[in-house]
Amino acid sequence: MIELAVLDMAGTTIDEAGAVYRALRAAVERTGLAVADEDLQTWMGTDKREAIDALVRLGGGTPTPELVEESYAAFAAYLREAYAATPPQPLPGVEQALAELRARGIKVALTTGFSEDVAGPLLAAIGWSTGEGGNLDAVVTSDEVGRGRPAPYLIHRAMEKTGVLDVRSVLAAGDTAVDLQAGTNAGAGVVVGVLTGKVDESYLATHPHTYILASAAEIPALAETAAR
Template sequence: MIDLVALDMAGTTIDDHGSVYLALRRAVEETGAPVAAEDLQHWMGTDKIEAISALMRLGRVPAETTTVMTAYRRFRALLDEFYLESPPVALPGVRDALATLRDRGVRIALTTGFDDSVANALLESLGWKVGEGELLDAVVTTSQVKAGRPAPYLIHHAMELTGVDDVRRVLAAGDTIVDLQAACNAGAIAVGVETGALTREQLERHPHDYVLRSVAEIPELEEARV
């Protein structure tokens, strides 16, 4: 039995219509750095300032602090614009799956490569809240940890916040390679989901315990049953 599920946000539990990909690519390309699709996918799921720095360097543009922060502010502005045009929604079946897990006594945490301000705006748009009687037990962002994925800190801090002390009873799921890497680094059950940009075959090339069509299938896993 698992005590905690730690789930990525955009592309895993939330359909943001690809806005993060588009905003990140455009913000970096406006610095003069070309962005290869493979590089963009590799850095998705990580802290966004770190992602911008890495993508600029890969595009042979000096990642100076002021330039990176300007690009990050541009990323935030673009993301706000895209979310206003196409508001994020919960992926099909996700809310019901989380409610089922809650009914079984499993704690629910969201983890993300966003900072507090972006994550909180996303949750507000969905009406998802943290607390007793609410859908979520915790939300962990890059504002709260020393390093984002693939470091295990987002997951471990979710354990702290929810009072879970056995990592073997934690399931961590996401739609990117760094989600799987973070889950493995944390010692959790590592689950990839196909609701993001990667196919099952692409996810299965990396260490994992399961690859599912979506988070909606988690309650069907043996580990998630009472």
């Protein structure tokens, strides 16, 4: 049985109207470089500073530490403006799914390629939190680990925070290729792709996975899934 569900944030559990894609593109293109759609798709879901570094290189630029930090600041500012104009919302059925998982004794953790300064206000805006009275058992941001996705560390940190010992009892889910890669690299017993992000099924299906679902709202149906 699954003991811990580790879910991505933007595009998997939270609808933020594609603002992350637009913000990441804008943060890099402000330097005068072009961002190819396929490169943006590849780097979505990763730590955003790492993504900016990679996209600058792919665009033919030189990602100095100063440039990356300036671009990250522009990314965060764009997101704040976008979220103020169009407030993020939980994806349909996801809050109910999280509640059902926890009611069945399954811990729920969110992981993200955002640092805490971006993730914290986003979660606060929709009323999600950890601790007494909260609807989550843990949140892990990119600045808590040595490297973001596709490295396994976000998932392993979620296990550490929730006291789960056996990675085979972990379900990892997300809407991007690197979410699936991170779940696989972590050794998660169940790796789930969801189709509520900007990546289509044919692309997700080319990466290691156990299931592909229309939405994270369907995850409670996998609660009894045996570890592989």
